[in-house]
Amino acid sequence: MTITLDSIGENKKAKVVSISGGWGIRQRLGCLGIHSGDIITVKRSAIMRGPILISVHGNQVALGRGVARKIIVEVE
C-alpha cells in the first residue's frame, strides 16, 4: 500500500517509493539521506499539523507537512 509520509502514525516504519517534488526538494532530501528505497521511521508528529520528525540512517530530520506530503512511501 502506498501512501504519503504525512499520513503515517508515530513510531511506524515505511519505505520510500518516490518523491514527487521538483529538483530542489529531491536534492535536499537526498543530502539528508532520503532517497527512494530508504527506510524511514516516523518518530514524532508535532501538534497543530506541525512538522513530523523522522529518523533515517540513524539521523533525525524534521519535515514540514507540505514536504512530507510529497514523499510517497510503502508501509510494511
Next chain:
Amino acid sequence: MKIALMGQPNSGKSTVFNDVAGYKAITSNFPGKTVEYTLTKFNLLGQTIELVDLPGTYSLTSFDLAELEARKYLLKGNVDVVINVIDASLLSRSLGLTLQLLELKLPMVICLNMIDEAERKGIIIDIEKLSKIFGVPVISAIAVKGKGIKELFSTACEVGEKKKIGKTINFSKDVEDVITQLSIQIKEKQISKEFKIPERFLAIKYLENDHYFMENFKNRDKKIFKEINYFQDLLREVHGRPPDVVISSEWHHLSMNIYESVVTLTKPRASLIDYLDNILMHPLFGYISLGLIFYLFFNLIFGVGKMVEEPLLDYFYRLIPLIEKSIDPNTLSFSIISGIIQGLAGGIAIVLPYLFPFLFGLAILEDLGYLPRIAFLLDAFLHKIGLHGKAIIPFILGYGCTVPAIMATRILESERDRFIASVLTTMIPCAARMTIIFALVAFYISPQAALAIYILNIIVIIISGKILSRLLPEVTPGMILEIPAYHVPSLKVALAKTWLRMKEFIFIAWPLLIIGSTILSLLQYYKADMLINNFFSPLTSLLGLPLVVGTTLIFGVLRKELSMLMLIQAIGTSNIAAVMSATQIMTFTIFVIFYVPCVATIAVLWKEIGSKRTLFTVFFTFLLAVILAIITRFIY
C-alpha cells in the same frame, strides 16, 4: 600553506577550527557577499598555516548562498589541502560529500570526528580500509576533547607538501560511460579550463542539472548544451528517472557500499542524552520547557548584567565630579574629556554586562543543538505568519545582533520568505536594544514592564508578519531541517564564539560610541544641539518627550544603544528617573526599539534584499514606531 575545513553542518568543523585557532581568529566575508567564513593563522613545526573554516555544506550541489560560496572558494584553486570533517556517527550519510570532494582532485585528509560518539552508537569503523578505498589519510578525532587534532594537522601538512590526491570512485558502468563521453566533449571545448575544475566533475554537475554551472554557460555554447541534453535524456530513458535522481542515487549507493564494507555494527550503549528529546520535543512538555528555558535565560542575563552594571556606573560617575575639581566645567577640554568618559562608561558599564552573558548563553544553546528543536516546535506557529520553522533561527539570533540574523535568513529557501523574515528580524530587540530595555525600563520602572515590552514586541511582529504575508500571498516551501544529536557544549568553543561576536562590538561599535559621545559634548558646548533638537521638536512633542531627546535619536541610527547612552549625556545625569517620567521612559524605549534599523543593519539589508525593499523596511518600521509610541504615551 592554506588548509580549508570542509564538512556537513554539525560535523564539528568549528570545534576542530577552535582547537587550533584561539582568540586570534577573525571572521571575514566572501568578496562582495555577506556570507561569512572564519580564518586563522598558526604555526606547526615551523610552518605558518592559514586555516579557513568554510560554511557547512551537505553536498557540492549548491542550494543556498553559503554552500555556493564554500564551493567557489574550493574551486578557485588556491587551497593546498582540504580537511573533510565527518561526524563518524553519521558516516553513511557523510560519505556523499567526501565522494564529491574527491572529484575535485585536491590534496585531502579525512577527519573522522566524534569517533567516541560513533562507538557509543555501536559503529566501529575500519579506518585503514577506509583510507585505502579513498587513497587519502583518515585520522580519527574527538575535537571537543582536542584528541587527534595534532596528528590531523601534521598529516594535512604532509599531504599538502606531497600534493597527494585521492582516488575517484567509479559509478555503475552505463552511468560511467555517459560521464566519460561528456567529459571528452567538455575537454575538447575547453570549458573546464575556464572553471579550473576537472572535466569529470563538471560532466557530473551538468548531468545533475546543477543550476550554477548550467546558468554559467547557457548563452555561450549552444552545441555543448545540446550534448548535455542528449546525455541527460539518455540517462532518463535507461533508468526511467530524472538524471539528477540517477546521479544522486549513484552517490548514495556508493556511500552505502563503502559504509557497509568498513563498518562493523555492535550493540549501542544508551545515554541519558538520548532521552532528552522525550521531554524537549514532547507536544506538551516541549513547549513548557521552551518557555522555561527562555525565562531562565533572560533572568540570568538580567541578573548578571544588573550585578555588574550598578557598581561600574557608580564608579564612572564618581569620576566626573573629580575632574570638575581640576578642570573648569565651562571649558572645551572638559567637554571633550567628559564626552570620552561617557563613551567609555557606556561600553564598559552598560553594554558589556548584558552583551556578554547573552552571547555566551546563545552560543551554549547553539552548540547544544537546541535551536533546530525550537524550529520543530514552532513550525506550525510560524506558518500562521506565512513562514516555516527554520525562520525561528534568524529570529533567535536577532536577539543577539540583527546583522548576523539577517545573514541567517539565507537558510530559508524562497526569496519571499527571506524578505518577510528580514523585515521582521529588524524589529526584534537586539542586544543593543536589550540593554536599553534592561537599563531603562527594568532598572527604573520594573522587570515586569521590561517583560511586557518583549511580549508586546512579539505581538507586533506577529501582526506585521500577517500583514506582510497577506501582501505577498505565495505559499512558503516546506521545512526540511536536520535535527542533530545533542552535544555537550565545549566551554572553549562557546567562549571563542562569544569572543568573535563581542569583537564586533569592541572594535567597531565602541569607538563609534566614544566618538559619538564626544561629538555630542562638542555640540552641546557650541550650543548646536539645540538646532537638531528644534528640528526634531514636532516628533518629540508628538511623543511627549523632552526636547533634548531629539539629538539622541540620530545617534540611535548609528548604533541603537547610542540613543540611550546619548540620552544619559543629553539630560546631564545618569539618574534618568529624575528628569523623565515613567511614561516618557516607556515611550522613548518603545520608539527606539522599533524605529529605523541601525546603519549596519541597513547596509546588510541593502545587500540581501535590495534597495527598494530596504527603503520600504526603513519607512515601515519608522511609521510603526511612531504609532506605537503615541499609543504608549496615552495608554501607559
